[in-house]
Amino acid sequence: MNGIIPRSKAKGTDICGANGYYYIIRSDLGCYMQIRSIDRGSEISIWSLHPACQNGDHYIGSRDGYINIIKGNSYRRVKNLTTDIGAEVHSLPPNCRGGDHYVLNIEYFYIIFQEKGTYRRTENMNEDSDGVEYNVDPDCRNGLYYWGNSHNSFFLKPVSEWGYEFSGIDFRNDKRTGVYSVHPDVLNFLPGGLAVTKGPAFGIWENIKTITNDSNTPVTWQTKINKKVGYNKEKMSQITHNWKISSSVTAESGDLAKLITKAQFSFSAEYGGSHVRTDNESWNEATEEEEQLTFELKPNESVYLWQYKLGLGHEPVLFCRDSKITDDPNPPTEVPLPLKQS
Known part of the structure; x- marks a missing residue:
């Protein structure tokens, strides 16, 4: 029994970071969790998810505070997932399509292709500017969810004898950095999490x-x-x-x-x-x-x-x-x- 359902098997569910917070999206519940720290469980609030922002394939933060919602070969940029304010729709360049996970940190967008064991780094998803591909460190390939904030990128590891943990990823130096436990409040909100905190x-x-x-x-x-x-x-x-x-x-x-x-x-x-x-x-x-x-x-x-x-x-x-x-x-x-x- 695995517990947490991977993003790939939970349509409209994802984790992303923007504006100093992390966002855990549950389209099936019609809402999302805004949280300051995934390991400490601090400053948790739950907000309704606007219909136009539901059932995305991927959710990614951005450096200017927008959240990007990928559906198929295009993405929607919004300032607020509850109001859909400031919405814009753009096409994804061919090289940026079909990723298994999308991550942002302060410098780049990273598009992870798990089966190939590679990621594409680009400065701008709209233009694929300075896009290059690299291999993903083997220790970082099997994440259930990937997300980032202004400074760091992270991935949720499969369950181990220590429960559910997440690690940082240093894409620049191709290595994993740090290991943190997922707070029970976060587990309870993720799909399958009640099986972890309460039992199957x-x-x-x-x-x-x-x-x-x-x-x-x-x-x-x-x-x-x-x-x-x-x-x-x-x-x-x-x-x-x-x-x-x-x-x-x-x-x-x-x-x-x-x-x-x-x-x-x-x-x-x-x-x-x-x-x-x-x-x-x-x-x-x-x-x-x-x-x-x-x-x-x-x-x-x-x-x-x-x-x-x-x-x-x-x-x-x-x-x-x-x-x-x-x-x-x-x-x-x-x-x-x-x-x-x-």
Whole structure:
């Protein structure tokens, strides 16, 4: 289980730097995180992502404070990802197209081609001025995300025994510089990150009641059962406690922790998800619901009442509406939720 989904497999997700901050874009959530330090988790705020700025192939900062959004063979320059202010659209020169990652630091844009093991350095993506290609240091080729700021370039390394870390890249001298841990608040916002901080998703049938007819005659049984339905809002809201969330995000998206959790369940098991859709489940705060049941029991027969729930790590998170009555003491094996379409 890898946890964090690479940028290449998460359309509209990326990390870039501009104006003294880093920006983590989640188009699937319709918002982005602005943060001063990825290792310290300082000055975190969440802002809505303008529709015109969503679903980019790549997001790159610039020296003049603009953010560049690449889609196909062109890119959009904006001053603000929430308002789309100052938007301009330019074509990418042929040599600057098709990169796996794009990085900016104070001097150049760097376009990384991971399969080739090379990068292209250019002063201007619009003109490909002074464009040259070099080999990427082997230690820097397998990053999940690449980003830069005015002075440095970085990449997020695949998970190791030390968890998720990122390193600096010195393109000029072709080497890796420094290693830093990713702050848990950043992990929680990245796709797949809840599997790292909370544990991978699980789905189980829980036995909520067992009824047995101990007599030698058939009986008609009437009973009321109480089951919890909804999601563990109090527990999951803890992931956003350190975030300053813009009112535009809550107005458009509602409970952000809910959206992040719902997305985590939809991811494949490779990235700590259950690969299921939960749109039709109740995502209100969990409450007890009462249900009246009537059924026939044969002599010395037992029936078992089951409810399906999803969780992360060891914590139940979503108590589903689906329930089942069986005569088998072993839990059902089928998953009652629809699979997420890839």
